[in-house]
Amino acid sequence: MSSNIQLWAGSPDYLQWSRTQIMPFSEKRVQFLVRLSEVLLSGHYSAALTALGFWLRESQLRQWQQEYANDDKVILAPVGRVFIVSPSNVEGLFAYSWALSYLMGNQTVVRVSEQLTDDQRALFTLLESLDVQTAGLSEQAFISYDKRSDITQKLSHWCQLRMLWGSDQSIESIRQMPLPAQAQEWVFPDRYSVSVLHLTEADIPRIPKLAEGFARDVSTYQQQACASPKWVLWYQTDKTLQQQFWQAVDACLVGAFPANERLVASQYLCALGGVKVFYGNIKVIEASSILGGDQHLKGVVGQSQCSDLATITAQLPNHIQSVTAFGLDRAAKVALMTRSNVRQFAQMGHALNFDKVWDGIDLTTILSKKVRL
């Protein structure tokens, strides 16, 4: 079967790469990422790519290097050959998991969607030019191919770690292809995220700042990322404060969502039993529990009122990922996570900031092995 493989950056001969002796945090690889970060931070790139550049800044990489320093009991080593399948809805995501795989010394093949976004094109162009200067990508490949191709199968046999990001449906479909017993697999399927907010009178001066953060969390990727909050669970919060919060959020979201998307989303939630309580640049629909979690709605946030933590956890779906929280102390967070599948908490405005511990998984750990001495 013809494969129609397109190579966007890196080297094409991945199925023939021979074994190398590169170790985690090899200086050459750190330098490559530092250079990448510097260019991305030069001011010529989009907000999303600039954020990637910031994430890969040298001080950060050096801090990780210290964090994972070898001791006299274990030495960190690469997994070896890593195959990453990345989703297209969060187009920058592949770069984060790839950078960690690269940093840990692996040979990596990343599959991206055939339809590149502008950001992806810009990033691949940059990676290619850095590769020409440094040959830093001689054991890395960024490819796309037709989904009917047999290349997924070939790469599944080639790799020692298969990492799948995407919808439940696409992950289940790729999982039809057997993985050899000696290979590991990690999956990052569909997730749902909410915000839990607890505001008191004393928080009134902070509302504008919180609202700005919330607006950023929902407008980035138009609410379509797994970690984008789709529902607000108000924990012991007065309704007038809620109204103030929504007014402040509204002011930050002028033009963020097309009117027709807001209409479709709010009508959908109303049809399921919700009631419109705020109507503006974002629509707020109230219901006694979370509705419409299986649809990808834009420009609408649901809300429900919770008098105690148990009513919060009772509402959280099994695939809950992030809780963007305000006003919860450590004990409250522990109570939420022990009674639900919450995988991470985030501060307001930081819901979509990628972290090497993501979805409850320490990516650096799974992309490396700890060799006992």
Add this chain to the structure above:
Amino acid sequence: MSDWKSLEVFGLAKAEKQAWLLDELNRLTLHHQAHCAPYANLLAGQGQQARVAESLDAVPFVAARLFKMLCLSSTQPEDVFKTLTSSGTTSQVKSQIVLDRDTAALQSKVLVSLLSSFTGKARRPILIIDHDGLTGDKAGFSARGAGVQGLSFLGRDHTYALNSDMTPNWPVIDEFIAKYANAPVLIFGFTFMVWQHFIEPLIASDRSNLLPQALLFHSGGWKKLQDQAVSNDAFKTTVRQALGEGVAVHNFYGMVEQIGSVFVECEQGHLHAPSYADVIIRDQETLEVKNIGESGLIQVLSFIPKSYPGHSILTEDLGRLLGEGDCPCGRKGRYFEVLGRLPKTEVRGCSDVF
């Protein structure tokens, strides 16, 4: 209230039409509120419960995409006669329109009455630019099949012009031409298929002036032809080149969510609202009602849908209101043009690589 059959298709003046259609629509709103729980929820959630609209633009509307996200039905499961699905590409989620016997029958009757105001009462031989075999399966009844079936009531000697692989079935076409070269005939097909699978092959095969007394109805959107830079004028010119100078060509606008009430293009090139239906243009940002000359989202109103709450739908098509009651063609009511689809906001979400 007078029965729809007593209305002249394009003969109602503004005030009479308002009175008749508004009454029908208000009744439908109450009916669906009582029989379709999600619809009742939708009205309640938007603060629109128990409201009788005092003007057509106050009738609550449902966003067209909701029919793809929910099963909106006012019909008991045992009374479902058939379920229509939109003919979107396989990757798209399709609309589901539930029909009972009465609504299905009304759809065809209204469509026939509407279109026969263009064709005349006599049933003409009809050449269908499609292949036979679209209308069989009740469960997965497609809008394309429904369109073909709806139009077929207008004609006799139904002849399918295409093979199942979409190539022209020349023997059948030539026989039809030989038989009816000097008779008034009807041709029906989806705009793009008429162009690509009929007119272009006809011209390529050097056939011309074949059916000089034909009337062509076509529908289904201009997107694909616009991509090939074929305008409505160029389409008409080319059709007449192939079939004959005097051929009447009428585009019509309609949607699977409101089969039966279509908006047919008149001799002036204007799409007309018949007495049984209407069109409202709304601002795409504020959803406020727009005036004559202005463009925005097209809302369609129809008295037909009783089995599902589709009597007032806000589409994702853009159009411009051109006038009301004063088209030089003499038809009363509103007339408008379609400008295309609402630009799609980038598809992200669940779309991923596999």
